[in-house]
Structure formats: structure tokens, C-alpha cells
Amino acid sequence: MSITIQVTNLQQGYGKNVVLRDINLTVKGGEIVGLIGPSGAGKTTLVSTIMGMLKPQKGTVTVLQQRMPNRKLLGKIGYMAQTDALYNSLTARENLKFFGAMQGLSVAELKKQIPYAAGIVNLNADLDKYVKNFSGGMKRRLSLAIALVSNPELLILDEPTVGIDPELRQQIWHELQHLAKVGKTILLTTHVMADAEQSDQLMMIRNGVAIAQGTPNQLIRNYQVTSVEEVFLKAGRQQDAHTHNG
Numbered sequence: 001m002s003i004t005i006q007v008t009n010l011q012q013g014y015g016k017n018v019v020l021r022d023i024n025l026t027v028k029g030g031e032i033v034g035l036i037g038p039s040g041a042g043k044t045t046l047v048s049t050i051m052g053m054l055k056p057q058k059g060t061v062t063v064l065q066q067r068m069p070n071r072k073l074l075g076k077i078g079y080m081a082q083t084d085a086l087y088n089s090l091t092a093r094e095n096l097k098f099f100g101a102m103q104g105l106s107v108a109e110l111k112k113q114i115p116y117a118a119g120i121v122n123l124n125a126d127l128d129k130y131v132k133n134f135s136g137g138m139k140r141r142l143s144l145a146i147a148l149v150s151n152p153e154l155l156i157l158d159e160p161t162v163g164i165d166p167e168l169r170q171q172i173w174h175e176l177q178h179l180a181k182v183g184k185t186i187l188l189t190t191h192v193m194a195d196a197e198q199s200d201q202l203m204m205i206r207n208g209v210a211i212a213q214g215t216p217n218q219l220i221r222n223y224q225v226t227s228v229e230e231v232f233l234k235a236g237r238q239q240d241a242h243t244h245n246g
């Protein structure tokens with residue numbers, strides 16, 4: 001499989017503040033990679049850098065064989081930001097039309113793709129409602145539908161399952177697994193262990209450092225524990241011990 005995302009020796013931060021240190025990540029085509037870590041760990045900073053919204057302080061990011069930042073690639077990436085960027089005075093359908101058209105979809109494609117994307121997140125019955133009347137969870141679902149509407153080869157989803165109930169979460173995961181099977185690449189962030197367990201590859205981030213990387217099963221074996229959650233806790237304790245010893 002080809003390499004879709006390559007992050008090499010990345011250091012990233014804001015001004016003089018260093019948030020991420022020495023991050024190396026390879027995401028292959030057709031893979032689902034989960035970035036897992038507590039709030040403030042640096043997950044959003046990493047996906048924003050991969051999207052090209054932040055220029056690396058050190059190191060390089062390559063997406064679909066192009067060095068980032070690169071505006072031309074944005075049309076090929078379905079991006080769901082952690083903070084919903086929706087037009088509240090428009091309906092859900094109008095939002096999907098607007099963002100789909102921005103991604104280059106024709107009227108005919110929009111007609112086919114909008115019900116598909118809305119269906120995955122159970123929003124078909126709400127398509128003609130105004131977003132200002134949506135709950136937080138509905139806005140999250142609409143943001144995910146927008147990321148899916150253009151059928152992009154790469155999906156970058158920042159906390160896609162926040163505020164989404166377990167049943168719909170499963171339905172969404174079912175579709176993400178299907179998309180990966182047909183060759184789409186998916187990078188997502190989460191602090192939910194259930195999401196992490198569904199990923200093909202995991203990168204655990206804590207205090208801006210990758211503390212563990214591998215498939216869920218590899219990690220569970222290597223750390224001699226029985227769950228992804230225990231891997232995270234054990235790797236975290238090892239990081240603390242290392243930091244305190246100097």
C-alpha cells in the first residue's frame with residue numbers, strides 16, 4: 001500500500017511554546033489511524049499541521065506525496081475540525097451543498113452525495129432544518145457529513161464521536177471501516193478508548209510526545225496488559241517515571 005501521510009521528526013508549537021516533540025507517523029492508504037490522548041496532549045495541533053494549517057517548527061509533513069502546507073490538496077481531504085464551522089442561518093442541506101460545491105462537486109454529484117452523507121449520521125430527516133436549531137450532537141454529525149460528502153480519499157476527523165450516542169457511534173464506525181476497506185485513508189483523534197480499539201493503528205500522545213505506537217493487539221501484547229486503556233495508563237506511568245528520573 002502507498003503512504004498517504006508521512007510525518008518526520010516533527011516539532012510543533014505556538015510561538016516559543018513547543019507542544020509536540022519529535023513526532024514520527026506513517027499512515028498507509030486504506031488504514032484507519034487513531035491519535036489518542038487526553039485533552040491538551042497535542043492531537044489537534046498535530047492534525048492541524050498535517051492539514052497544512054500550521055507550518056512545522058521543525059521536521060516535515062507529506063500528504064499524498066506533497067509537502068505540506070499545500071492549498072491544492074485541501075480539495076482531496078475531508079476534514080472535520082474539532083470546533084464545528086457551520087452556517088447557523090442556513091439549513092443542513094444548504095451547508096452540505098455549500099461545502100460540497102467548495103470541494104468541487106457538481107449539482108448532480110451533490111444530489112447523490114448529500115443523502116448518502118446525511119444517512120451515515122442519521123440526519124436525512126433533519127436536512128431542511130436550520131442549523132441554529134440543532135443540538136451540539138446534531139452539529140457534530142453535520143460536520144462529519146460535510147467531511148464525507150465529497151467522497152475524499154483522505155479523511156481527517158478531529159474528535160468525530162464527541163456528543164454522539166453509542167448506537168450512532170457504532171453505525172459511524174461501521175461506515176468508516178467500509179470506507180477503509182474500499183481504500184480510503186482515515187486519521188482521527190479521540191480520547192475514547194472504544195474508538196481507539198476500532199483503529200488499525202494507534203498513536204498515543206501524552207504531553208506532546210508519542211508514548212506508544214502500533215496496532216491495538218501489538219500494544220496490548222508488548223505492554224503485557226489486556227486492554228488499550230491499560231496500555232495507555234502503563235505507557236503514561238512509564239513516561240512519568242522517565243521524566244522524574246531526569
Ligand SMILES: Nc1ncnc2c1ncn2[C@@H]1O[C@H](COP(=O)(O)OP(=O)(O)O)[C@@H](O)[C@H]1O
Pocket residue numbers: 014017019037038039040041042043044045046
Ligand atoms: N492556537 C493556540 N495558541 C497557543 N497555544 C495553543 C493553541 N492551540 C493549542 N494550544 C496549546 O497546545 C497544547 C495542545 O493543544 P491541542 O493540540 O488542542 O491538544 P488536544 O487536541 O490533544 O486537546 C495545549 O497546551 C494548548 O493550550
Ligand SMILES: [Mg+2]
Pocket residue numbers: 043044045082158
Ligand atoms: Mg483537540
